[in-house]
Amino acid sequence: MNKNKIIYWTTTGIITIMMLFSAFSYLTNPDMKAAFVHLGFPDYFRIELAILKVLGALALILPMVSDKIKSFAYFGFALTFISAFIAHSVSGDPISVVVAPIVFIVILGVSYIFYNKVKA
Numbered sequence: 001m002n003k004n005k006i007i008y009w010t011t012t013g014i015i016t017i018m019m020l021f022s023a024f025s026y027l028t029n030p031d032m033k034a035a036f037v038h039l040g041f042p043d044y045f046r047i048e049l050a051i052l053k054v055l056g057a058l059a060l061i062l063p064m065v066s067d068k069i070k071s072f073a074y075f076g077f078a079l080t081f082i083s084a085f086i087a088h089s090v091s092g093d094p095i096s097v098v099v100a101p102i103v104f105i106v107i108l109g110v111s112y113i114f115y116n117k118v119k120a
Contacts, residue, residue, distance in 0.1 A: 004114055004117045004118050005114075005118055007110065007114045008111060008114035008115055008117070008118045011107050011108075011110045011111035011114065012060055012061065012111045012115070013061075014107055014111075015057070015060065015077065015104065015107060015108050015111055016057045016060055016061045018104060019053040019054075019056060019057040019077065020053070020054065020057050022050075022053060023049075023050040023051070023053040023054045023057070024050075026046050026047070026049060026050035026053075027047070027050050032046065033046060038091060039087045039088070039091050040087075040091070041087075049080070052076065053080075055073075056073040056076050056077055057073075059072070059073035060073050060074070060111070067119065070115070074108065074111075074112050074115075077108050078105060078108060078109075080101075081101040081102070081104050081105040081108065082101070082105065084100075084101040085098060085101040085102055085105075088101070
């Protein structure tokens, strides 16, 4: 396996695992329900976001998914990370919580760049 594929699969794996873990947490952890209330979001948004995170993670990791759908998943995750950064920033959360979405958007960006290199 060449360097580009290793970087692509490593970063995509990190994003996929993180998204699946957070989706599971959204649906099973009562503290996450409280966190959404703290951020000012309605409870149904937590469930919608969990479902979309699972679908997006599957779209990124499954090879039979079209490039167009993968692009939507990348965009959706980028929007999620930007929104999380804004929501945590304005709600007064600790800096570690505010910075985490920025770290993940960088990893997502690397995954996207190397996805395009690998598919070319």
